[in-house]
Amino acid sequence: AQTVTQSQPEMSVQEAETVTLSCTYDTSESNYYLFWYKQPPSRQMILVIRQEAYKQQNATENRFSVNFQKAAKSFSLKISDSQLGDTAMYFCAFGQYSGAGSYQLTFGKGTKLSVIP
Amino acid sequence: DTEVTQTPKHLVMGMTNKKSLKCEQHMGHRAMYWYKQKAKKPPELMFVYSYEKLSINESVPSRFSPECPNSSLLNLHLHALQPEDSALYLCASSQISRTSGYQETQYFGPGTRLLVL
Numbered sequence: 001a002q003t004v005t006q007s008q009p010e011m012s013v014q015e016a017e018t019v020t021l022s023c024t025y026d027t028s029e030s031n032y033y034l035f036w037y038k039q040p041p042s043r044q045m046i047l048v049i050r051q052e053a054y055k056q057q058n059a060t061e062n063r064f065s066v067n068f069q070k071a072a073k074s075f076s077l078k079i080s081d082s083q084l085g086d087t088a089m090y091f092c093a094f095g096q097y098s099g100a101g102s103y104q105l106t107f108g109k110g111t112k113l114s115v116i117p
Numbered sequence: 118d119t120e121v122t123q124t125p126k127h128l129v130m131g132m133t134n135k136k137s138l139k140c141e142q143h144m145g146h147r148a149m150y151w152y153k154q155k156a157k158k159p160p161e162l163m164f165v166y167s168y169e170k171l172s173i174n175e176s177v178p179s180r181f182s183p184e185c186p187n188s189s190l191l192n193l194h195l196h197a198l199q200p201e202d203s204a205l206y207l208c209a210s211s212q213i214s215r216t217s218g219y220q221e222t223q224y225f226g227p228g229t230r231l232l233v234l
Contacts (some may be wrong), residue, residue, distance in 0.1 A: 033221050043205055045160070045225035091159055095221050102148040103150045103211060103221040107159035 002027045002094045006108035013082045014116050020067075020078045021111050024093030031096040034075045035069065035105070040088040048090070051075065077111075087115045120144075121226035129232045130134050130171060138229045140191040140208030149191040150223060151183060152207040160207055166191060167213070198233045205230050 003026045013019035025034070036048040051068050053061045053072055059066050063083075067076045089110045098104035121142045130136050140149065148167045150159035165173035166185040180202075182194040191208055209223040 010162070013152055035222070037225075042227070043208060043230070044227040046207075047222060047224065050222055097221070097222075098165070098173060102150070102165045102172055102213075103223065104162065104165070105160075105223060110157075 002032075002106045003031075003094050004092055004108035006090075006092050006097065006111050009109070010110045010112045010113040011113070012039075013056050013079075013115055015082055015084060016077060017082055019030045019082055019113065021079075021090050021092075021113065022110055023071050023077070025092075025094050025106075027073070027076065027096075029096055031097070033103070034066075035093040035095060035107045036064070036066070036077045037107075038088045039092045039110075040085075040090065045091075049077065060106060070082065082115045084115050084117065086113060088113060121208055121210055121224050123206075123226035123229050125229060127230050127232075130195065130198065132200075132234055134198075135194070135196045137180065137195065138193040138206055138208075138231075140210075141189055141191055142210045142224075142226075142227055144224070145188075145212065146210035147188060147213040147223075149185060149209045150209040151191070151193055152203040152209065152213075154207055156204075164193075178218070195231075200232075200233050203231055205232045210220065217225075221233065 032053045034051045038046045051062045063080045092108040094106045095103045124139045147217040154160040163177045164183045169185045174229040205228045207228045208226040211223045
């Protein structure tokens with residue numbers, strides 16, 4: 001079974017600063033995907049960024065980027081130029097094909113990020 | 118368009134009531150998911166439908182009954198729920214492509230906040 005660990009229950013960052021959220025995972029599989037989802041107080045889960053395990057290049061999406069270290073099984077999220085709207089719970093998730101065309105996600109426990117004006 | 122809609126947004130029901138949650142997507146996704154999320158916890162997978170067939174049931178009590186009437190709709194029928202079933206219920210969908218490979222990104226709806234009295 002896969003496990004996902006987010007070791008930082010809560011973090012805070014000043015507006016316009018940079019913050020990095022940590023995530024480690026454990027798996028024996030070679031083909032998988034990794035995701036960061038954001039859940040603001042409105043409670044909708046929003047995809048932030050995804051990374052295919054077979055790609056060495058780190059994914060980037062505007063102010064969001066990841067540091068994917070496959071050998072170390074580490075997948076951290078860097079948020080640059082933090083904005084007040086980035087305040088949310090951030091979940092790291094491991095995705096693996098579960099048969100019949102669907103993917104199963106295993107979530108970490110989340111990191112609550114607060115952006116301070 | 119990556120929109121998944123869920124109705125109702127809020128639901129209050131007694132333990133003897135029968136109610137249904139509805140999820141809809143028009144992205145052509147053929148995998149749909151139900152999750153349960155308690156406060157300050159990550160989502161927990163309940164059911165997965167692939168090509169309108171139930172492919173995963175994570176040992177969910179029978180008082181929860183899923184239904185997938187067509188490729189765009191996913192329902193969750195509720196009957197004789199317990200107060201501990203109060204939670205946010207999230208629906209998600211993902212694409213399945215026979216030509217370009219399986220698409221694994223799950224897109225979530227805004228959720229239905231359920232309170233069982």
